[in-house]
Amino acid sequence: MIAIIVLWILLGIIAIIVILLHFSVTVHLKGGTDGSFDLRITYMGITVYPRPQKNKKRKKVKNKDAGQDHALYDEEEPSIFDDSLEDELAAETNIAEEDTALESSEKVCETVEATDEAYVPEENTEEEELSAEKSGKIPDKKRIKAERAEEKKRRKLEKAEEKSRKKSGGKLAELKKKYATVKPYLPMGWKYFKKLLKTIRFTKTKINITVGKEDAYESAMFYGKIQAALFNLLAILAGIFTLKIKEANVSCAFNEKKFEAQGETVVRLRPSAVIAIAFCVGVNFLMIYLPQRIRKKKALKRKEQNITSEGEKAA
Numbered sequence: 001m002i003a004i005i006v007l008w009i010l011l012g013i014i015a016i017i018v019i020l021l022h023f024s025v026t027v028h029l030k031g032g033t034d035g036s037f038d039l040r041i042t043y044m045g046i047t048v049y050p051r052p053q054k055n056k057k058r059k060k061v062k063n064k065d066a067g068q069d070h071a072l073y074d075e076e077e078p079s080i081f082d083d084s085l086e087d088e089l090a091a092e093t094n095i096a097e098e099d100t101a102l103e104s105s106e107k108v109c110e111t112v113e114a115t116d117e118a119y120v121p122e123e124n125t126e127e128e129e130l131s132a133e134k135s136g137k138i139p140d141k142k143r144i145k146a147e148r149a150e151e152k153k154r155r156k157l158e159k160a161e162e163k164s165r166k167k168s169g170g171k172l173a174e175l176k177k178k179y180a181t182v183k184p185y186l187p188m189g190w191k192y193f194k195k196l197l198k199t200i201r202f203t204k205t206k207i208n209i210t211v212g213k214e215d216a217y218e219s220a221m222f223y224g225k226i227q228a229a230l231f232n233l234l235a236i237l238a239g240i241f242t243l244k245i246k247e248a249n250v251s252c253a254f255n256e257k258k259f260e261a262q263g264e265t266v267v268r269l270r271p272s273a274v275i276a277i278a279f280c281v282g283v284n285f286l287m288i289y290l291p292q293r294i295r296k297k298k299a300l301k302r303k304e305q306n307i308t309s310e311g312e313k314a315a
Contacts (some may be wrong), residue, residue, distance in 0.1 A: 001129065021045075021272040021275065022270060023044050023270070024201075024269060025048075025268070025269050025271065026042050026267070026268050027040070027041040028041075028042070028264075028266055029264060029265050029266075029267065030263070030264040031263060031264075032261055032262040032263065033259065033261045033262075034260070035259055086173050096179075110111055115177075162170040184292075185288060186286050188281070188288070191282070192280060195277055196277050198241065198242055199269060199270065199273040199274065200242065200267065200268075200269055201242040201265050201267070201268045201269070202241055202242065202243045202265050203265070204266045205243065205244065205247075205263075205264075206246050206264050207245075207248045207249070207262075207263045208247070208251075208262045208263070209230065209249070209251070209260070210252075210259070211250065211258065212253030212254060212257060213256075213257055214255060214256070214257050215255075215274065219255070219256075220254075226250055230250060231248070234248065267312040
């Protein structure tokens, strides 16, 4: 009985999650050439962005003696009868300490200059070099030769690797191998990417454009170009996304240099659709990946069996 109740509760929770994910996330966009821009994100009628600012309330404390309310952050009035003798003495001591510090720094600078002038570096004698060699400070000739031999070996190995890369094809061969591994997934990825873009719906789209130039002929030509560009762009967007146009107007202002544009739209997207597409992508990926993995394992096993059989025949 308890197990059945738990199952019903789980089913109810899953149903609630599915229903919540089926509601669309809506993005309200509005802007124009005058610099105005408005962005608002809502989900199930709740504004997610921008969040409303909360008004901070001033906390008050009641004074028991006077019976008046005072704010917590009110500053206390400075007292008139504060003693300033300690501050004056501290200021005088600080000045004296600064003077003594300046005098000591001047003396140190003079001594350093004198030592720099008197110092002359001496040349190392042969005995000092021999003692340094014995102590290990200066490297021996054998050690230097060994290091040079290691460097030569390393250079030879690098040259051999470069030659092998050139023979195999270099970077182009590596890129071809990577492309061969990714190639089976490209059609599936492109298919579901187009489906994902189609789930994005542009609704209540309004576009109003006003164009004009000082010459009537030029303004008419400019009006035709803008109109053609706008409707071609809308046709491309309708092929990629789900687009519903409510209003799209281009007006011409003659004998006046003018370009004004205003637009607004509502973008909707269901989280459930995105999750469904992601699930389908994962299933198709496994359907392509697992057979390839199984084939590679079988090929490796065959190679191992052939090698073992050849070794037995040779023995």
